Amino acid sequence: MYQKYTAAAATASAITSNAFTFCSMAAPVMNRVLCIVAHPDDETLGCGATIAKHARAGDAVSIVTLADGLAPRGAVTSEAIKARHGMLRRACKILGTEDVWIHQYADNQMDTLALLQVAQHIETHIARFKPTVVYTHWKGDLNVDHRVTHDAVNIACRPQPGCAIRRLFYFEVPCSTSWGGGFKPNYYVDVADTFTAKLEAMACYETELRGDPHPRSYGGIQQLSWWRGSQVGIAAAEAFMAARIVA
DSSP: OEEEEOOBOOBOEEEEOSSOEEEEOSSOOBOEEEEEESSTTHHHHHHHHHHHHHHHHTOEEEEEEEEOSOGGGSOOOHHHHHHHHHHHHHHHHHHTOOOEEEEEEOTTOGGGSOHHHHHHHHHHHHHHHOOSEEEEEOTTOSSHHHHHHHHHHHHHTOOOTTOOOOEEEEEOOTTHHHHHOOOOOOEEEEOTTTHHHHHHHHTTOTTTOOOTTSTTSHHHHHHHHHHHHHTTTSSOEEEEEEEEEOO
16 A cells, blocks of 8 residues: 655766776766665665665656555554654655655564565556666565565566666665674765755754754764765765666
């Protein structure tokens, strides 16, 4: 079961080195970018500045969330769900898209679902949107919903003749990825011009933010972007593991 909340736009090209791929905007090519996440806020934490970069470049961007992100916090009321959805819609609008689809699986319980069921839901969005670029979670995240989402996306995005998906990337989420381990980025996006949009979008999720020096504080989020940027000689970056790049 899901709700849909309209659509918007973005572009990017890549310069490849032996060690990593660095995203620039040198040769605009229209992309259709699908970001599939476990919870509202994961899209902003994981690749918010990259989404904003796509949108500003003119690519079509669609966001799909799978779980409600509320269950561990107590009773899941209709008011709480509505508030969470409002946060998501406002955050995505700041990032540059209103094409937002919301599933309502129970939070931190996606491992109780049949993986095929989740994959088939994702397949409906791939058929609907026909993405050329897909972003989702890393398989080693501590959060179980992130891991199930990763596996389901891989099933739905499996390479087959006629598949439009040319790029598949896994992002990191502060806390969950670092506490899980194994994330070794090989693709970096320069987000110096769009990082402010990420912070503004994150402000919509005030209940998710923590105080310094927590990784989900404003300071922690900023420090991660600086650290990833320093790995490739730029001011700020979001880092990814590239699972597929078809030139």
